[in-house]
Amino acid sequence: MDMETRDLADGVGLLALGGRLNMVSAPGVKAAIDELIGGGRPRVVVDLSSVSFMDSSGLGALVAGLKRARQAQGDLRISGANEQVLTVLRLTNLDRVLRPRDTVEEAGRDW
Amino acid sequence: MSAAVEQARIEEIASLGLLDAPSESRFERIVRLACRILDVPTALVTLVAQDRQFHVAEQGFGSREIPLSQSFCRYVVDDDRPMEVSDARLDERFRTNPLVTGDRSVRFYAGQPLHSPGGVPVGALCILDTTPRALTEDQRELLADLAGLVQEELGRSEEFDRGRDVQLQLLPKSTPDLPGYEIAGGAVPVGLMSGDFFDWYPVGDALQVVVADVMGKGAGAAIIGAGVRAVMRGTSQYNELDEAVQRLAVSMESDLAETGSFVTMFAARLDPVRHELTYVDAGHGLAGTVTAAGEARLLDCEGLPIGTVTQGGWRAATHRLQPGDTFICLSDGLLDLFDDLDAAVAAIRLTALESGHAQEVVDRAKAYARGHDAADDVTIVAIRRVAA
Numbered sequence: 001m002d003m004e005t006r007d008l009a010d011g012v013g014l015l016a017l018g019g020r021l022n023m024v025s026a027p028g029v030k031a032a033i034d035e036l037i038g039g040g041r042p043r044v045v046v047d048l049s050s051v052s053f054m055d056s057s058g059l060g061a062l063v064a065g066l067k068r069a070r071q072a073q074g075d076l077r078i079s080g081a082n083e084q085v086l087t088v089l090r091l092t093n094l095d096r097v098l099r100p101r102d103t104v105e106e107a108g109r110d111w
Numbered sequence: 112m113s114a115a116v117e118q119a120r121i122e123e124i125a126s127l128g129l130l131d132a133p134s135e136s137r138f139e140r141i142v143r144l145a146c147r148i149l150d151v152p153t154a155l156v157t158l159v160a161q162d163r164q165f166h167v168a169e170q171g172f173g174s175r176e177i178p179l180s181q182s183f184c185r186y187v188v189d190d191d192r193p194m195e196v197s198d199a200r201l202d203e204r205f206r207t208n209p210l211v212t213g214d215r216s217v218r219f220y221a222g223q224p225l226h227s228p229g230g231v232p233v234g235a236l237c238i239l240d241t242t243p244r245a246l247t248e249d250q251r252e253l254l255a256d257l258a259g260l261v262q263e264e265l266g267r268s269e270e271f272d273r274g275r276d277v278q279l280q281l282l283p284k285s286t287p288d289l290p291g292y293e294i295a296g297g298a299v300p301v302g303l304m305s306g307d308f309f310d311w312y313p314v315g316d317a318l319q320v321v322v323a324d325v326m327g328k329g330a331g332a333a334i335i336g337a338g339v340r341a342v343m344r345g346t347s348q349y350n351e352l353d354e355a356v357q358r359l360a361v362s363m364e365s366d367l368a369e370t371g372s373f374v375t376m377f378a379a380r381l382d383p384v385r386h387e388l389t390y391v392d393a394g395h396g397l398a399g400t401v402t403a404a405g406e407a408r409l410l411d412c413e414g415l416p417i418g419t420v421t422q423g424g425w426r427a428a429t430h431r432l433q434p435g436d437t438f439i440c441l442s443d444g445l446l447d448l449f450d451d452l453d454a455a456v457a458a459i460r461l462t463a464l465e466s467g468h469a470q471e472v473v474d475r476a477k478a479y480a481r482g483h484d485a486a487d488d489v490t491i492v493a494i495r496r497v498a499a
Binding site: 003022023024025027028030031032055056057059060063064066067070083084087088090091092093094096097 | 115118119229324326372373395397413415416420421443446451452486
């Protein structure tokens with residue numbers, strides 16, 4: 001899985017992912033989110049526009065990141081999810097807490 | 112490689128239980144075969160551990176481990192793809208490796224990655240020679256096939272076999288005798304053990320049915336699943352369904368937090384007299400009915416999975432089953448085999464219509480999962496109200 005992090009704004013970090021978000025890649029994603037939050041960016045945007053597939057372990061990494069962000073008085077948002085990822089989110093109703101945004105720009109606004 | 116990915120690998124290797132264990136004939140056989148078939152003096156089954164490369168089995172090498180700095184296989188593991196080095200003296204990465212410069216005089220290397228049952232690359236099946244060479248396409252395929260054999264063996268140990276047997280024992284062994292109803296359930300684990308389970312038992316005059324899917328798969332998910340099953344049985348006897356789920360969530364909260372896991376669950380009580388199915392859906396989302404006339408609909412689902420962000424808000428809803436209605440609940444492993452949810456629902460609808468009995472619905476779903484090499488555990492429960 002490809003991972004890239006950068007700052008979006010003050011206190012807002014971006015984690016851009018590419019490839020398959022599954023049992024193999026989930027620990028790395030979780031660690032990358034923890035690192036952003038631990039590094040003083042409690043507001044995290046995870047861009048999924050290059051993620052081709054996500055399973056329940058991948059979803060688990062995002063949920064863990066969301067919990068961690070909220071503990072740090074921040075939040076975690078996702079952008080660019082494809083139809084398969086959206087289906088996983090909708091079925092579990094987790095789209096209500098991880099509300100999908102179309103673009104990184106949209107996700108990065110109005111915290 | 113990130114520290115977290117490496118950590119995942121280290122944990123997977125530990126869970127295999129092969130590190131520093133006595134050499135086993137099932138692996139020795141394969142390295143001997145590799146040497147004979149591919150005409151090389153040395154073959155190894157390796158695990159790339161934190162600080163060293165451990166040899167689960169070796170032929171023609173004479174040592175059970177080497178320092179990580181000498182490992183060829185770690186490149187195979189890092190890249191998670193086969194690697195072939197025709198002449199190590201000409202390769203920047205290995206030119207000064209003591210295996211190459213020393214008495215062992217390694218020139219040729221070919222390695223195939225080996226994955227744990229959880230899908231994590233953990234080591235390699237490799238062959239070595241003291242003269243430069245290149246594999247033919249045929250030989251490459253042979254090595255890949257042998258690696259497949261090793262990989263199957265990695266997931267198989269007596270301990271896992273026992274674990275699987277115990278887990279099978281935890282599934283319902285008999286079908287409840289509910290006048291006017293056919294009830295069937297089945298599971299197809301992707302590995303030896305499954306993060307899914309289904310369960311049914313009487314609660315008062317009703318039959319309670321539970322289908323749950325623990326995040327992830329394999330033995331870790333199975334342990335959490337066994338806990339969910341037991342707690343749900345306990346909380347269900349003296350509580351309404353929504354209260355039982357609420358108490359389950361409170362009981363499991365710390366376990367799920369500690370393990371970074373969550374559970375989706377569909378739980379229902381079937382009143383066979385009023386023909387009412389009262390259910391709570393905790394983020395499961397894959398339950399619905401197909402009527403005798405062929406109308407398929409998913410049941411409304413509004414609860415979050417257990418162990419995610421909020422604990423609470425699980426409300427029970429009721430659906431009345433008409434004569435000929437088939438209720439079906441699946442785990443998402445089956446969904447992954449279709450292009451999208453609509454395609455999955457269409458296939459389930461057709462299966463329900465064509466099946467003469469609830470058991471046939473389950474059998475056909477299981478056959479489909481096996482036939483399509485499902486990458487995740489598949490579980491299904493079907494309940495049909497017999498047509499009047």
